[in-house]
Amino acid sequence: NAGVTQTPKFQVLKTGQSMTLQCAQDMNHNSMYWYRQDPGMGLRLIYYSASEGTTDKGEVPNGYNVSRLNKREFSLRLESAAPSQTSVYFCASREEGNYGYTFGSGTRLTVV
Amino acid sequence: SQQGEEDPQALSIQEGENATMNCSYKTSINNLQWYRQNSGRGLVHLILIRSNEREKHSGRLRVTLDTSKKSSSLLITASRAADTASYFCATGYSSASKIIFGSGTRLSIRP
Numbered sequence: 001n002a003g004v005t006q007t008p009k010f011q012v013l014k015t016g017q018s019m020t021l022q023c024a025q026d027m028n029h030n031s032m033y034w035y036r037q038d039p040g041m042g043l044r045l046i047y048y049s050a051s052e053g054t055t056d057k058g059e060v061p062n063g064y065n066v067s068r069l070n071k072r073e074f075s076l077r078l079e080s081a082a083p084s085q086t087s088v089y090f091c092a093s094r095e096e097g098n099y100g101y102t103f104g105s106g107t108r109l110t111v112v
Numbered sequence: 113s114q115q116g117e118e119d120p121q122a123l124s125i126q127e128g129e130n131a132t133m134n135c136s137y138k139t140s141i142n143n144l145q146w147y148r149q150n151s152g153r154g155l156v157h158l159i160l161i162r163s164n165e166r167e168k169h170s171g172r173l174r175v176t177l178d179t180s181k182k183s184s185s186l187l188i189t190a191s192r193a194a195d196t197a198s199y200f201c202a203t204g205y206s207s208a209s210k211i212i213f214g215s216g217t218r219l220s221i222r223p
Contacts, residue, residue, distance in 0.1 A: 004154075033210065035213075040215070041215050041216075042116075042200055042213035042214050042215045042216050043155070043200070043213040044213075045210055045212070048210050058210060059212075090154055090155070092155075099143050099145065099160050099204055099211070100145060100157035100160055101145075101147075101155070101157060101211070102157070103154035103155045103156070104154055105153060105154045106153075106154055
């Protein structure tokens with residue numbers, strides 16, 4: 001039972017490069033989320049998807065796009081990376097009727 | 113902006129002692145959750161308390177919620193070295209499935 005799987009685990013980008021962070025869950029959860037965590041801080045919501053085919057902005061959506069490819073997969077794209085996007089990115093999912101989230105192990109992204 | 117604010121920001125106690133962390137929030141909530149994060153890892157859901165509940169237990173964890181004061185506390189009894197981690201509260205709302213995290217309490221257990 002893998003839970004929530006994120007790839008890659010580490011990535012270094014140059015300013016202006018683009019990349020996609022992948023997230024997949026095998027628990028048949030409807031809702032999926034992308035958060036970023038900066039040093040010494042809690043998690044801030046970037047985007048979420050309450051169900052397949054829908055996406056909504058969170059607290060800090062600027063500079064990001066998302067795709068809910070199917071029920072399992074929710075990807076986060078940085079079109080033109082900036083140093084301010086250096087962070088640890090976490091994907092999470094939630095079962096309908098259960099408010100507790102299941103998190104992936106994170107992607108540590110550095111933009112130089 | 114973050115909804116929940118944890119207090120203290122850092123806490124160091126002796127193994128075997130109890131650890132208490134507090135969370136305050138600003139607007140009415142549907143539920144409040146506590147998560148643990150070990151260094152370099154993802155968050156793990158510990159416990160959820162709904163707005164109509166006042167206290168909840170899970171093993172060595174006890175959570176209280178005071179909606180009149182907009183605050184919650186997490187008590188870890190008989191602490192162990194493995195409890196060393198950051199603990200986050202997160203507030204949930206009935207109108208959306210998203211939750212908002214606080215900035216966390218770093219708990220260190222001294223042997």
